[in-house]
Amino acid sequence: MALKISRKMLPWIFLAPMLMMIIFSWIAPVLLTVYLGFTDLSSKNFLDFIRNFFTENVHLTLENFEKIFFAKDPYVVEALTITAIYVVSVLSINAIFALVLSIAIAYFVRNEIVSMLLRVSWLIPRIMPGIIYALVWNWFIDPKYGLLNTLLKFAGVPEALLPESWLLSPPYSQILMIVVNGYVGASFGMIIYTAAIKSIPTDIINAALVDGASDFQIARHIIVPLLKWPMLFVISWQTLSLLSSYEYILMIWGSGGGGGYAGIARAAKVMVWSLYSYSKAFAAEEHLYGYASALSLILVIVGVVLIITYFKIFGFRRLMEPSRIEV
Amino acid sequence: MAYSAQIKLSTVIPVILLIVGIIIGFVAGYAMKPPVATPAPTPTPAVKTIKVAVWGSGSPVDVTRVDNIERAASILNRLFEAVGVDVKIEVEKQFFRGDYMEKLTAAFAAEEAPDIIAMKNLPVLADGGYVIALDDYVEKYSDLLEDVYPVLWKSVKYKGKIWALPQDTEARPLYFRKDVLRQLGWSEEEIEALPEKIKNGEVTLLDLIEVAKEAMDKGLVEWGFYHRPNFGGTPFVILYYQYGGVLQDPETGKLVFDKSAMLKMLQLLHRMAQVDKVLPPTMIGTSWREIHAGFVNGRVLFWFGGTWHWAEWQRVAYHGELGELPEEYEWENIGFALVPAPEPGLKPLTLSSPYLYYVTAQSENPELAFLLITLATSAPIDAIHAVDSGHLPVRSTTVDQPYYKQSKFHREVAYMLEHTSFEPLHPKWGAYKDAWITAITKVEKGELTPEEALQEMITTLQAELGDELVIRE
Structure with a gap:
């Protein structure tokens, strides 16, 4: 006796757990963010709000977006500028530097054990708990006891060029923000690229070598073009991650506790958009959930627009088409 | 032609039974009350x-x-x-x-x-x-x-x-190193009388800045003063109050920005960090450990701390040799007083x-x-x-x-x-503090003059607080 399940149904049964997870962990929060973004929800009216959740009694308003788009919030422009610097710079490290690093490790380093050791060493910050990573950086950059200034002096950097404080002196503080996030992020791209490079059939590379191609030409004309898919994935993934990431900035610039870290982050010019949203929702006394949701919604929209742009740049449709070459 | 997957019923039935069993188990678990033990006859009523x-x-x-x-x-x-x-x-x-x-x-x-x-x-x-x-x-x-x-x-x-x-x-005192004052030639009587003199307004912060400069010049300490690495109220709110500032209107409850008091407070911090150089210009953001270790080890003469720090130094090993401080060491080497009047004619104060x-x-x-x-x-x-x-x-x-x-x-x-004095009770006090600590950070670093920082602070607060802010000259 056999049970017949429609062939059309079968994929949905297998996909169901993942779809449920996407609905509850991504689509529902986004919908909730959209809804909250149009409210004035804060801890002051939270109890009224939950009593009237999704009813006409909830005060829907455009005020949050007016504050953002009509520069009524004095920090919006600055947060936007810093976020653009942050995302572009860290993404360059995560996507481009990681690519160079992967080609170096996976192609130019022929000894597999050395290659593996190098990969593992780059993964250390990712394995390390975030708070430890931030703490180590805090020690490293200490102007008096930290190693960073000593190393830079040893490398010949004049003392006059070194900042009094890596935490508080822009642009040094912004360089620190970029390096801290880029160093940990580069390992992600490196793993993806390295796996992709390792999967390139050696026949193609050997054929190029026989034809007299140099290592650089192989990297430039064979490896990089074959990494389009992983590059699209890494850039898209890292863009979305960076737009919403603030944890290392919070841990390093807010490590003193005791309040006012948002003010310190602003003085250091490291207040990225997501941290600003977080500070509005959870750090201020009044917990402006509505305004923070509106700020986050802008990030979601920017993220979606950027992903569509990446798809266009990388020719997503062509990438999805079946290969024209008979393998 | 309709495609269909052939799955043996004998394979599916156990899975279905398992899922149904789990659901029934959950429902039954919720629905069934735990067995109630038969109450034993007791002479006393239930409590x-x-x-x-x-x-x-x-x-x-x-x-x-x-x-x-x-x-x-x-x-x-x-x-x-x-x-x-x-x-x-x-x-x-x-x-x-x-x-x-x-x-x-x-x-x-x-x-x-x-x-x-x-x-x-x-x-x-x-x-x-x-x-x-x-x-x-x-x-x-x-x-x-x-x-x-x-x-x-x-x-x-x-x-x-x-x-x-x-x-x-709690109170937020100004701690001082007795051992450093001794090295400067102060007698025991003078050291013991310092808190009282501060309380009476005979010794002001300006006087202590001079003492700090002397101690630094003689190489007895690395820094004259340390304050908190973040807002935390002390000494910023205290100094603002001492200069006559008000933070909240008692009638309307609105937050108040007193330009004169705020400017004087910023000017004093600027003087300490940039002119007299008795305060590190990058004090904000300094690690707590460095702050405590600096004071406890005698590398700093004055520290704007809190009463709870006295106990903390006994429990956390900040001292290079002693580790956790015995209380006798504290009495021997550390003193405390109100935050002195910033200048003659003003009052000493603390904050709770x-x-x-x-x-x-x-x-x-x-x-x-x-x-x-x-x-x-x-x-x-x-x-x-x-x-x-x-x-x-x-x-x-x-x-x-x-x-x-x-x-x-x-x-x-x-x-x-x-x-003592208190911080204001207002839901937007957090936004006020953020703008204030930004101004302090920039002034101490010398990035902005006190006047420029004051203006930036006003612009920010007006935008953030709107009608909830009263600006006074």
Whole structure:
């Protein structure tokens, strides 16, 4: 006796757990963010709000977006500028530097054990708990006891060029923000690229070598073009991650506790958009959930627009088409 | 042609049965009440148990914030037992290390909020309807509250009502290194007289800046002054008040920005960091460990700290050789005083930021909860929290408690409560603090002049606070 399940149904049964997870962990929060973004929800009216959740009694308003788009919030422009610097710079490290690093490790380093050791060493910050990573950086950059200034002096950097404080002196503080996030992020791209490079059939590379191609030409004309898919994935993934990431900035610039870290982050010019949203929702006394949701919604929209742009740049449709070459 | 997958029923049935079994198990588990044991015949009536939940937060030593409610309940239980009332209060405690506002809102949403909470954040709790006004109870039980320091009632009044009882408080003294002053040639009498002279206004901050410069010039210390690496109130709010600034309008409750006082405060910090160079220009953001280690090891002469730091230095190993400081070492080498008047003619001051006990709006027994917080702050129990956690008492009679009297430090700092001040109670105070610390950071670093920072601060605050800000010349 056999049970017949429609062939059309079968994929949905297998996909169901993942779809449920996407609905509850991504689509529902986004919908909730959209809804909250149009409210004035804060801890002051939270109890009224939950009593009237999704009813006409909830005060829907455009005020949050007016504050953002009509520069009524004095920090919006600055947060936007810093976020653009942050995302572009860290993404360059995560996507481009990681690519160079992967080609170096996976192609130019022929000894597999050395290659593996190098990969593992780059993964250390990712394995390390975030708070430890931030703490180590805090020690490293200490102007008096930290190693960073000593190393830079040893490398010949004049003392006059070194900042009094890596935490508080822009642009040094912004360089620190970029390096801290880029160093940990580069390992992600490196793993993806390295796996992709390792999967390139050696026949193609050997054929190029026989034809007299140099290592650089192989990297430039064979490896990089074959990494389009992983590059699209890494850039898209890292863009979305960076737009919403603030944890290392919070841990390093807010490590003193005791309040006012948002003010310190602003003085250091490291207040990225997501941290600003977080500070509005959870750090201020009044917990402006509505305004923070509106700020986050802008990030979601920017993220979606950027992903569509990446798809266009990388020719997503062509990438999805079946290969024209008979393998 | 319709495609179909062929799956053997014998494979599917066990899986279906398993899933159905799990669902039935869950439903049955929820639906079925636990078996009720047959009550044994007993001559005494069943004791009625009243559960009271209390939430609090702080550092590990502050756990007395919730433990003291249990102590108060124990007193009431013994009273009930003595008079034959068959009621027993059971306290359910939760203690958090940090802010628990999100957990509290979630508990309110689930209608499972605790009866009593210990936290600050009064304006939001009162405006949001999380807590109830206690005026009627305070009046009814006024005889139990006569010894609350009168000044502390300011910290629990908001929009004309009393919303909480003060749970603890503290003072923010200026600590100084006695050993460094000795090396500068000060006699023991001069050193011991310093707190009194500061209290009388005979010694000002300008005088101490000169002492700091001398100590730095002679190579006795690396820095003259350290202050907190973040806002935290001290010394910024204190200096602003000393220059005559007001932070909240008592009539309207709006936040006030006094341009003259704010400018003088910024000018003083600028002078200390950029002109006299007795304060590190990158003080903001310095690690706590470096701050404590710097002062405890005698590399810094003056430190704008808090009363709780006296206990912290005994428990955390900041000293290079001694590790945790013995209290005798502290008495020998460290002194404390009010924050001196910034210049002659002004007054010394300190700042308190009391922790508060509230009765929540979802408490089923608000009067009982009020009685518990009243008892939990009564002198004998107040003394336990004050001494164990390094805070100051909220009741004037606590200082006569034997447990409190044992602590020399507590006896000697108690007078500071007569010279204390408070931060404003306003939901947008956080935004004010953020703009203020930005200005301080830039001024101390020399990135902006005090005048430029003042202007930037005004622009920011006007945009952030709107009508809730009053600017005075």
